[in-house]
Each structure stands twice: as C-alpha cells, then as structure tokens.
Amino acid sequence: MTDVLAPAAAPTAEGRFRAAKAASVRLATATTLQKDRGLEAIAAALLARSAEVVAANARDLEAARAAGMAAGLVDRLSLDERRVARLADAVLAVAQLPDPVGGVVRGGALANGLQLTQVRVPFGVVGAIYEARPNVTVDIAALALKSGNAVVLRGGTAAQHSNEALVAVLQDALAEAGLPADAVQTIDEFGRDGAAELMRARGLVDVLVPRGSAGLIQAVVEQSKVPVIETGAGVVHIVLDASADEAMATGIVLNAKTQRVGVCNAVETLLVHADAAERLLPPVLGALTAAGVTVHADDRTRRVVDGLEAATDEDWAAEYGSMDLAVGVVDDLDAAIAHIARWSTHHTESIVTADLASAERFLAEVDSAVVMVNASTRFTDGGEFGFGAEVGISTQKLHARGPMGLSELTSTKWLVRGTGQTRP
Amino acid sequence: MTDVLAPAAAPTAEGRFRAAKAASVRLATATTLQKDRGLEAIAAALLARSAEVVAANARDLEAARAAGMAAGLVDRLSLDERRVARLADAVLAVAQLPDPVGGVVRGGALANGLQLTQVRVPFGVVGAIYEARPNVTVDIAALALKSGNAVVLRGGTAAQHSNEALVAVLQDALAEAGLPADAVQTIDEFGRDGAAELMRARGLVDVLVPRGSAGLIQAVVEQSKVPVIETGAGVVHIVLDASADEAMATGIVLNAKTQRVGVCNAVETLLVHADAAERLLPPVLGALTAAGVTVHADDRTRRVVDGLEAATDEDWAAEYGSMDLAVGVVDDLDAAIAHIARWSTHHTESIVTADLASAERFLAEVDSAVVMVNASTRFTDGGEFGFGAEVGISTQKLHARGPMGLSELTSTKWLVRGTGQTRP
Numbered sequence: 150m151t152d153v154l155a156p157a158a159a160p161t162a163e164g165r166f167r168a169a170k171a172a173s174v175r176l177a178t179a180t181t182l183q184k185d186r187g188l189e190a191i192a193a194a195l196l197a198r199s200a201e202v203v204a205a206n207a208r209d210l211e212a213a214r215a216a217g218m219a220a221g222l223v224d225r226l227s228l229d230e231r232r233v234a235r236l237a238d239a240v241l242a243v244a245q246l247p248d249p250v251g252g253v254v255r256g257g258a259l260a261n262g263l264q265l266t267q268v269r270v271p272f273g274v275v276g277a278i279y280e281a282r283p284n285v286t287v288d289i290a291a292l293a294l295k296s297g298n299a300v301v302l303r304g305g306t307a308a309q310h311s312n313e314a315l316v317a318v319l320q321d322a323l324a325e326a327g328l329p330a331d332a333v334q335t336i337d338e339f340g341r342d343g344a345a346e347l348m349r350a351r352g353l354v355d356v357l358v359p360r361g362s363a364g365l366i367q368a369v370v371e372q373s374k375v376p377v378i379e380t381g382a383g384v385v386h387i388v389l390d391a392s393a394d395e396a397m398a399t400g401i402v403l404n405a406k407t408q409r410v411g412v413c414n415a416v417e418t419l420l421v422h423a424d425a426a427e428r429l430l431p432p433v434l435g436a437l438t439a440a441g442v443t444v445h446a447d448d449r450t451r452r453v454v455d456g457l458e459a460a461t462d463e464d465w466a467a468e469y470g471s472m473d474l475a476v477g478v479v480d481d482l483d484a485a486i487a488h489i490a491r492w493s494t495h496h497t498e499s500i501v502t503a504d505l506a507s508a509e510r511f512l513a514e515v516d517s518a519v520v521m522v523n524a525s526t527r528f529t530d531g532g533e534f535g536f537g538a539e540v541g542i543s544t545q546k547l548h549a550r551g552p553m554g555l556s557e558l559t560s561t562k563w564l565v566r567g568t569g570q571t572r573p
Numbered sequence: 574m575t576d577v578l579a580p581a582a583a584p585t586a587e588g589r590f591r592a593a594k595a596a597s598v599r600l601a602t603a604t605t606l607q608k609d610r611g612l613e614a615i616a617a618a619l620l621a622r623s624a625e626v627v628a629a630n631a632r633d634l635e636a637a638r639a640a641g642m643a644a645g646l647v648d649r650l651s652l653d654e655r656r657v658a659r660l661a662d663a664v665l666a667v668a669q670l671p672d673p674v675g676g677v678v679r680g681g682a683l684a685n686g687l688q689l690t691q692v693r694v695p696f697g698v699v700g701a702i703y704e705a706r707p708n709v710t711v712d713i714a715a716l717a718l719k720s721g722n723a724v725v726l727r728g729g730t731a732a733q734h735s736n737e738a739l740v741a742v743l744q745d746a747l748a749e750a751g752l753p754a755d756a757v758q759t760i761d762e763f764g765r766d767g768a769a770e771l772m773r774a775r776g777l778v779d780v781l782v783p784r785g786s787a788g789l790i791q792a793v794v795e796q797s798k799v800p801v802i803e804t805g806a807g808v809v810h811i812v813l814d815a816s817a818d819e820a821m822a823t824g825i826v827l828n829a830k831t832q833r834v835g836v837c838n839a840v841e842t843l844l845v846h847a848d849a850a851e852r853l854l855p856p857v858l859g860a861l862t863a864a865g866v867t868v869h870a871d872d873r874t875r876r877v878v879d880g881l882e883a884a885t886d887e888d889w890a891a892e893y894g895s896m897d898l899a900v901g902v903v904d905d906l907d908a909a910i911a912h913i914a915r916w917s918t919h920h921t922e923s924i925v926t927a928d929l930a931s932a933e934r935f936l937a938e939v940d941s942a943v944v945m946v947n948a949s950t951r952f953t954d955g956g957e958f959g960f961g962a963e964v965g966i967s968t969q970k971l972h973a974r975g976p977m978g979l980s981e982l983t984s985t986k987w988l989v990r991g992t993g994q995t996r997p
Contacts, residue, residue: 174914178937257959263948265958272970273940351794355970370775371798376971397993404995490598499989512988513602516697524687524991533996534689534987535681546696546779546984547800548972560970563958564936565923567948569821571828572957 162346165334166274166301166353172329173273173299179328181248184295187326188244191291192237194322195315199233205314206283213281213307225282226308236287243291246537249556250297264566269559271297272355276347278369279360281305286312289358290319290333292540296558299332301354303344309337348373355560360541363468378549378557380541383413383496384468385526388485388511389433390502391424397523398429398501399436404525405499407440411470413542414497414529418465418475420485421450426478430454434476442472449478465492482507486514493517496544497529518544518551586770589758590698590725590777596753597697597723603752605672608719611750612668615715616661618746619739623657629738630707637705637731649706650732660711667715670961673980674721688990693983695721696779700771702793704785705729710736713782714743714757716964720982723756725778727768733761772797779984784965787892802973802981804965807837807920808892809950812909812935813857814926815848821947822853822925823860828949829923831864835894837966838921838953842889842899844909845874850902854878858900866896873902889916906931910938917941920968921953942968942975 206228213223249269256266275298277289286304293300304312312335320330336343351374359369363382370379389398405416421429430453434444445464446457464475479485489498499521500511508522519529531539536554543549549557630652637647673693680690699722701713710726717724728736736759744754760767775798783793787806794803811829813822829840845853854877858868869888870881888899903909913922923945924935932946943953955963960978967973973981
C-alpha cells in the first residue's frame with residue numbers, strides 16, 4: 150500500500166536537468182505554430198499575473214536593500230507592472246521571428262543515389278548562468294523555446310523569488326498551450342552548488358551560455374565541463390588611419406564612446422596614426438572632452454594635446470564601461486594591428502580611413518569577431534545585424550562568433566535517405 | 574655585452590604554443606596558392622627524406638617491441654618507404670581540395686547602407702592529441718595547413734622519434750615554400766606534462782581535437798580548458814521496421830557489420846520490430862552467422878533463433894569494434910527510438926523500412942549526428958559525404974556534428990564596410 154502521507158522526494162538540481170532533458174525531446178519536434186502559441190500564452194500570462202511577479206520581486210528587493218546592494222544593481226533587479234509588460238512585449242517579438250529549426254544548411258545527392266540533407270535541430274537543453282536580472286530569465290527562456298530548446302536557468306540568488314515566480318508563470322503557460330511545462334527550469338534555490346552541478350551536467354545539458362560580468366564568464370569558462378559559448382567582454386578599438394577624414398573620425402569615435410555607456414560594443418581605446426596625430430587629435434579629443442569623456446593618453450598624445458591624464462598598461466587592458474577612453478599614437482598600421490593583437494578581447498575593432506589598402510589590410514589581419522571600416526563599433530549587435538533578437542555576442546571561435554541570433558542556438562543533423570545502398 | 578656562450582633557453586611546451594600562434598597570424602593571410610605550394614613541398618620532402626623518417630621510426634619500433642607492445646599497435650606505429658609514399662600522396666590530395674578560407678557564409682546590406690559579410694577564417698592554432706600513429710601527424714598537419722591553421726601535435730610518446738622526424742621534414746618544407754616553419758609544432762618530448770599544458774593553453778590554442786580511443790577522448794573532454802571538438806565513439810544502431818524488405822535488411826546489416834570491422838560507423842546493435850521478428854530474424858542472423866559474426870541476443874530473439882549467446886546491458890552499451898553484434902526485439906518504433914535514446918552515442922542510426930510514416934518519424938525523432946533510412950551506416954564518412962578529407966566525426970552538438978571536412982576547421986568573422994555610419 151502506498152503511503153500517501155510520505156513526503157515527496159526533495160527536488161534536486163539533477164532532477165531539474167533530467168526533467169528539462171525529457172521535455173526537450175517533445176519540444177524538438179514541436180511545430181513553429183505550437184511554439185509560437187506557447188510564447189503567446191507566456192506573454193498573456195505575464196500580463197495577467199503581473200501583480201504576483203511584482204510581489205515576489207518586492208521580497209527580493211527588500212532583502213537586497215537590507216543587504217546594502219548598490220543602487221544600480223537594485224535597479225537591474227527591480228520589476229514593476231510596466232517592466233513586466235515590456236517583458237511580455239519582448240516575448241511576442243520573439244514569437245514573430247523566423248524559426249531556425251528544420252532549416253536546410255546544405256545537401257545534395259551522392260553518386261550512388263543517397264540523398265543528403267543537413268538540417269538545423271535544437272541543441273536540446275540550454276543552460277544559462279547570469280546575474281540578478283529577472284528580465285534575463287524571460288528573455289533567455291523565450292529565445293530557447295522559439296529555437297526548440299528546453300532551458301535550465303541559474304540567475305543570481307538575489308533574484309530567486311522573482312525568478313521562481315516568473316518560471317511558474319512560464320511553466321503554467323506552456324502547459325496551457327499543450328507544451329511540456331518542464332521545458333523551463335530554475336535552479337536558484339540550490340545556490341552555488343546548483344551552479345556547480347549545472348557546469349558538470351555534461352550529457353544532460355548540451356550547451357551553457359554565461360551572461361554578465363567578465364568575472365562570471367571567466368569562472369564558467371574555467372570550470373564548466375559542459376561546452377560553453379563565451380560571450381562578452383569588449384576591449385574595443387578604433388584606429389584613425391593617416392588618411393582619416395576629420396568629421397567622420399570625430400563622428401564615429403564620439404558615437405562609439407558616448408551613444409551608450411557600459412555596453413560591450415562601446416569603444417575603449419583609440420589609436421591614431423602618427424602622421425595624422427597633429428591634425429586629428431585636437432578636434433577629436435576636443436569633441437570627446439566636451440561630451441564629458443575622460444581621456445587617458447600616452448606620452449605622444451599628451452605632447453599634442455595638453456592637460457590629459459597619463460595612460461598606463463591598465464588603461465590598454467581596461468573595459469571601462471564608463472565615460473573614459475584610452476588614447477595612443479602609433480607609428481603606422483602595423484603598430485596599430487600589433488597593439489590590437491596584444492590588448493583586444495577580439496570583440497569589435499574599426500578603422501577610419503580613406504585608403505583602400507589600409508581598409509583591406511585591417512579587415513584581413515585583425516582577428517576579431519567583427520572588423521569594421523568607417524563605422525561605429527556600436528553596430529555590433531544582433532538587432533542591428535538584422536537577427537531580430539540577440540542571445541549574446543560570442544567572443545570565442547567555436548560554433549558562433551559575434552552577435553548570436555536564434556540559429557546560433559541550434560545544432561545540425563544529417564538526414565540520409567537511401568533505397569538500400571551498401572558500401573562497396 | 575651579450576654572452577654568446579650562454580646556453581639557449583630550454584624549449585618549453587608553452588614556447589611551442591607561442592611560436593605556433595605567431596606563425597598562425599602569417600598563415601591566416603596566406604593565399605590558397607601559397608598553402609598548396611607548401612603542401613606540395615611537404616609531399617616532395619617526405620619522398621626525398623623517406624629514409625630518415627623510416628630510420629627514426631625504427632628507433633620507436635625497437636623501443637616498442639622491447640616494451641612488449643601488442644602486434645596491432647606495433648603495426649599502426651610502423652612506417653616503411655611505401656607507407657611514407659602513401660602519406661605524401663595524401664598530402665597532395667589535400668592540396669587538391671577547395672580552400673574553405675575566405676568563403677562567404679552570408680551577408681547583405683543593412684538599411685543604413687552598412688555592408689555585412691560573414692567570411693570563413695582559420696581558427697588560428699589547432700591542437701591535436703592522439704595515439705602512437707605517425708600517419709596522423711602528417712594527416713592532421715596537412716588538413717590544418719590547408720585551412721590556414723597552425724597546429725600543435727601531441728602524438729603518443731611511443732612515436733616520439735617518428736613524429737619529430739616528420740615534423741622536421743614538414744617544417745623545412747614550409748620554410749622552403751616561404752611559409753612559417755613554426756606553423757607545425759610537436760610537443761611529444763614533454764610527455765604527459767606537455768599534453769596537460771596543451772589542454773590548459775586557452776588563448777594560445779583555439780581548438781583541440783582528440784583522436785583515438787574512447788578513453789583518450791573522454792580524458793581530453795573532461796580535462797581541457799581549451800574548447801574541444803569531441804570525435805568518436807560509435808554505438809551505432811540499425812532498426813528493422815515491421816515493413817522492412819528481407820533482402821534489403823540482410824544486405825544493409827551485413828554491410829554495416831562486416832564490410833570493415835573496428836570502425837566507428839560499423840553497426841553494433843540491431844533492433845527488430847516484434848511484428849517482423851519471425852520473418853526477418855532467421856534470414857538476417859543466418860547471413861551474419863555465416864559471415865562469422867557472433868550474435869549477442871535478448872530473450873525474445875533467442876525464442877526465434879536457437880543457439881545464440883545471451884545479451885546483457887553490457888552488450889547494449891558495447892562498441893565492439895569486432896565481429897560481434899547485439900540483437901534485440903522491440904515492441905514498436907517507440908521502443909526502438911527509446912532504446913536508441915538510452916544506449917546510443919548519437920553517432921549514426923539507420924532504419925530499414927517501407928513505411929513512409931516510420932521513415933519520417935525516425936528521421937525527426939532520433940537525435941544523432943547522422944540519421945539514415947534504408948542505407949548502410951558505413952556511409953557516415955567525410956570521404957563518402959564528398960568532403961574529400963575527414964578530420965574526424967564529431968559526436969558533439971557544438972560547432973560541428975557528424976563528418977568534419979576542412980570547413981569545420983574554420984571559424985568565421987564579420988566584415989562591416991561603412992561610409993561613416995553612426996548609431997542614432
């Protein structure tokens with residue numbers, strides 16, 4: 150006789166991974182229409198249960214303030230009815246995107262008549278590790294679901310109540326739409342042990358995407374046994390070539406530094422060709438300073454423009470994320486490319502030039518995810534690239550490089566159709 | 574005053590990685606013609622210096638025999654003039670393949686006039702860890718060079734002298750052809766420490782490809798901080814559906830098991846639909862037994878065919894690599910797919926069927942690198958797929974899945990060409 154009063158087995162992180170894996174099998178063969186209905190149900194449920202989510206968020210906010218969390222972080226943790234409504238809109242926008250699953254990558258017939266087709270398939274289970282920003286919970290879940298993946302979410306412990314409320318809303322909406330509720334899992338309640346287990350869950354979790362600070366991403370890259378897509382850090386360079394037009398140079402540098410601060414595609418280091426230093430440094434640095442930018446300059450720059458702070462090696466390595474910019478003068482394009490090779494995080498670099506040979510050399514020789522000629526580095530962005538949504542910007546070379554859209558959340562599989570062929 | 578008599582710094586594994594990295598920068602912008610000239614120089618040098626390579630190999634063979642190495646392994650370690658000539662031919666064949674570098678993956682113009690082009694670029698430095706097979710040294714080096722990559726090779730210590738002689742030949746030939754000799758590096762002399770350093774060389778080595786036994790691959794996957802492309806193990810299944818034609822079933826199973834033994838795309842488990850068991854098991858197993866295959870069968874199979882060995886769970890998990898086959902009867906297609914989900918290494922699975930719905934369900938629901946209908950599993954091969962060469966068969970989902978050709982040894986980079994665009 151079953152004892153109905155026996156306590157249920159305590160939930161475990163591994164139990165959540167297994168539930169996600171089982172759900173991923175069903176999700177992998179769901180049609181685009183079924184997945185879009187699921188996303189629409191999620192958006193509707195977020196609006197309908199907004200008060201519940203905001204109440205859970207209030208618990209997190211209270212604890213965060215009591216713990217003395219910095220105001221900026223508290224703001225990123227905060228949800229109100231308006232922010233929840235924006236999350237619902239974002240989910241509906243994902244539903245509108247093309248479904249990458251089933252897309253044919255390549256194919257053809259072999260001499261023996263075998264028909265080969267390489268098609269996009271979901272990874273299966275996508276893991277995400279991020280900081281206490283509950284909007285990321287909804288964002289990543291929507292992108293994963295649209296691309297046919299189940300998702301295991303490890304947000305910051307400081308957002309645990311918000312994340313649990315959001316995941317409950319998402320799970321209920323999926324079930325209502327006839328999709329497996331287990332396709333979205335949160336493991337915040339298991340704390341650091343849960344994160345460590347997620348990084349060891351090779352075989353249950355197919356890929357791990359860390360999002361957040363450089364320190365968080367580095368820790369995941371170092372510790373994970375699950376394959377990781379490294380996103381992130383941007384020590385981004387702009388080079389002003391000898392032939393750069395002054396107005397174009399000023400416009401691009403100003404835009405790349407000040408249009409939005411604290412983003413990974415903002416410029417952090419400006420390198421100026423020695424032959425153009427006296428012509429370009431005064432107007433370009435003048436415009437930057439007028440806009441409130443603090444310039445950290447090498448000696449050669451300071452010989453041209455007075456009153457600048459001296460740059461050290463720390464400045465060349467810095468991803469300021471603020472209204473600061475490192476500026477140096479280089480002998481030539483070789484020296485600029487060598488500086489970038491040494492200090493760049495290989496995210497985005499741009500050259501301003503009127504010289505064809507310089508442009509083509511820069512494009513060919515700079516080894517970064519995105520290499521630009523005469524454009525602001527702020528364009529490195531999934532939305533700007535026309536992907537409709539952005540999973541992150543990959544700074545690794547394996548699988549995905551640069552802005553990642555939905556198709557970067559898929560793998561492929563070869564389908565082979567025969568009529569009894571055997572190998573001679 | 575420099576002391577010219579001071580000893581040179583002792584070589585280190587890290588020194589080799591750095592040398593490869595520096596060479597990779599030059600190799601990345603080499604033209605196809607330059608790389609092909611380099612490969613032709615390597616082929617010529619292998620023929621010209623064949624005696625030197627065979628002599629170095631003799632030292633390894635002597636040590637291997639003294640250490641009691643098994644005959645099969647000694648054979649794989651052996652080089653003679655004929656085998657060296659075959660290696661030279663293989664290098665020339667790689668020179669004939671299309672160069673993936675510079676190939677345009679996708680692109681277009683944005684509304685603001687920015688021109689986007691995603692192009693294939695080399696990874697940079699490819700690491701390889703493999704067992705004492707000196708032919709792999711030449712094979713991997715040629716594929717890496719053709720795709721514009723430098724390569725760091727860690728073969729088995731038992732092949733150290735052979736590998737060093739081969740790498741010396743390759744380096745000299747590269748220099749002669751005007752390419753950086755440092756593009757090919759061996760670290761066998763540093764033993765296990767060298768392999769461990771290679772697995773930690775994130776930032777210097779861009780991707781690591783292990784080749785060899787399941788144990789070696791597993792160890793690399795577990796320990797490496799450098800991104801790994803997992804190749805490998807094949808617990809490969811064939812399903813005979815209720816509607817399978819007897820002659821086609823017999824031909825495919827016999828071919829997949831016996832055409833070549835010990836390869837990863839050979840079938841290891843046969844699953845037969847219960848409705849076809851009495852019709853198909855006697856002729857199919859009869860043909861296999863006549864060909865010398867030992868059948869390990871479940872109880873339902875043994876009720877149909879007498880005198881078979883009983884299968885255990887070990888048989889379902891086995892990659893025999895021999896003339897052995899596990900055979901089971903399943904209730905239906907669901908049970909076959911469930912068995913595969915549990916026991917497969919997700920390399921290749923094939924169904925023999927005349928039923929359209931079964932074929933489409935199998936293609937959609939089986940989550941393996943290659944999924945086939947009415948074809949021998951032996952076709953999962955870069956050569957058969959028309960790639961011209963094979964780096965390995967990836968059983969992971971990130972970056973590459975299934976047979977890998979030269980394009981799987983490349984990453985991509987986004988080129989953005991503008992006329993001064995800034996972000997509004």
